[in-house]
Amino acid sequence: MRYSISSVVSALSLASVLGGVGAVPVADTCRNPIVRKEWRTLKNSEKASYITAVKCLQTTPSIATATIPNAISRFDDFQGVHIQRTFQIHFVGHFLAWHRYYVAAYEKALREECGYTGAQPYWDWTLDSADFLSSPLWDPTTGFGGNGAPIPATNNSFAVPGATGGGCVTDGPFVDFRLHLGPGDSLNATSRCLTRGFSPVIAANFSNTAKVDRALAQVDFGWFDKIVEGETNFVNVGIHGGGHYSIGGEAGDLYASPGDPVFYLHHANLDRVYWLWQSQNLATRLLDISGSVELLGPITGPNVTLSFPIEMGPLAKNITVRNLMDIQGLAAGTGPLCYEYADSPAVDDDEDEDENDKC
Numbered sequence: 264m265r266y267s268i269s270s271v272v273s274a275l276s277l278a279s280v281l282g283g284v285g286a287v288p289v290a291d292t293c294r295n296p297i298v299r300k301e302w303r304t305l306k307n308s309e310k311a312s313y314i315t316a317v318k319c320l321q322t323t324p325s326i327a328t329a330t331i332p333n334a335i336s337r338f339d340d341f342q343g344v345h346i347q348r349t350f351q352i353h354f355v356g357h358f359l360a361w362h363r364y365y366v367a368a369y370e371k372a373l374r375e376e377c378g379y380t381g382a383q384p385y386w387d388w389t390l391d392s393a394d395f396l397s398s399p400l401w402d403p404t405t406g407f408g409g410n411g412a413p414i415p416a417t418n419n420s421f422a423v424p425g426a427t428g429g430g431c432v433t434d435g436p437f438v439d440f441r442l443h444l445g446p447g448d449s450l451n452a453t454s455r456c457l458t459r460g461f462s463p464v465i466a467a468n469f470s471n472t473a474k475v476d477r478a479l480a481q482v483d484f485g486w487f488d489k490i491v492e493g494e495t496n497f498v499n500v501g502i503h504g505g506g507h508y509s510i511g512g513e514a515g516d517l518y519a520s521p522g523d524p525v526f527y528l529h530h531a532n533l534d535r536v537y538w539l540w541q542s543q544n545l546a547t548r549l550l551d552i553s554g555s556v557e558l559l560g561p562i563t564g565p566n567v568t569l570s571f572p573i574e575m576g577p578l579a580k581n582i583t584v585r586n587l588m589d590i591q592g593l594a595a596g597t598g599p600l601c602y603e604y605a606d607s608p609a610v611d612d613d614e615d616e617d618e619n620d621k622c
């Protein structure tokens with residue numbers, strides 16, 4: 264029996280408020296999923312509440328120093344776990360499931376430890392693909408601040424095509440923020456600024472609607488995940504890499520990328536695209552999982568299954584892929600999740616209209 268006395272009482276009282284519709288009390292689980300909205304649809308006050316909560320997490324003491332000794336804040340705890348697990352959670356069959364749980368754990372921490380009452384917002388980068396620099400995300404007062412200061416170009420063969428900036432962010436709420444872990448796989452004590460290196464070229468090529476549509480058109484999970492994760496080159500970085508490398512700097516660091524708070528909006532959007540894909544055929548796709556257990560593992564190697572363990576270290580209790588397939592698994596009794604996605608604002612079709620006017 265999953266109902267507590269109080270939940271039955273509250274269900275009954277809700278029923279009476281609603282005029283007694285439905286005599287049977289429902290389980291007090293996921294009745295009101297929190298609604299994740301696109302960043303630009305939030306009111307300025309909601310944007311401010313979110314940024315305030317992130318800054319709270321950045322000043323709330325770590326609870327993970329047993330395994331990440333140089334973590335200072337709860338924000339560091341999240342980045343540290345991602346750094347530690349980088350090779351277990353990318354280019355694997357559980358990439359999307361792991362990051363779904365990770366973002367949900369971050370959202371939970373914002374709500375339960377920092378008094379945030381909203382849901383994790385997402386960033387639909389297709390809306391900014393054609394004009395990346397004008398994204399409302401980079402607004403210094405109502406967003407996350409903009410590009411990093413220009414630094415001299417290097418001959419690094421891993422340099423992101425079209426990258427600009429690359430230095431410390433120069434405006435916005437995180438201009439004085441210090442990172443305590445990274446870069447790369449380093450977990451040594453450090454004090455670093457938040458860097459960004461915007462690449463409008465990457466955004467235009469990989470963060471566009473055609474790329475999302477291509478992912479959504481895949482008929483099984485294995486192909487969907489492959490298209491989302493792309494390849495380990497800049498010819499085809501996929502929509503996952505598109506978000507990361509268009510921001511660049513910290514966000515372009517495979518290990519330490521959660522050091523840029525925008526990481527969580529990008530990954531919420533990937534999760535939304537994953538859910539959109541699943542929602543095209545939930546009966547099949549709530550159960551469809553595959554892909555290698557090991558990073559870029561051989562196609563003949565072991566596959567991820569629904570019972571594959573998802574480990575979050577000190578961030579959340581260990582569960583399985585099965586528990587993460589449904590974003591309202593709490594209602595279905597199959598997992599801890601309870602949220603939904605509001606539609607992304609429609610892309611402005613003024614341009615088409617203008618063209619028609621000319622005809």
Ligand SMILES: [Cu+2]
Pocket residue numbers: 345352353362
């Ligand atoms: Cu990741």
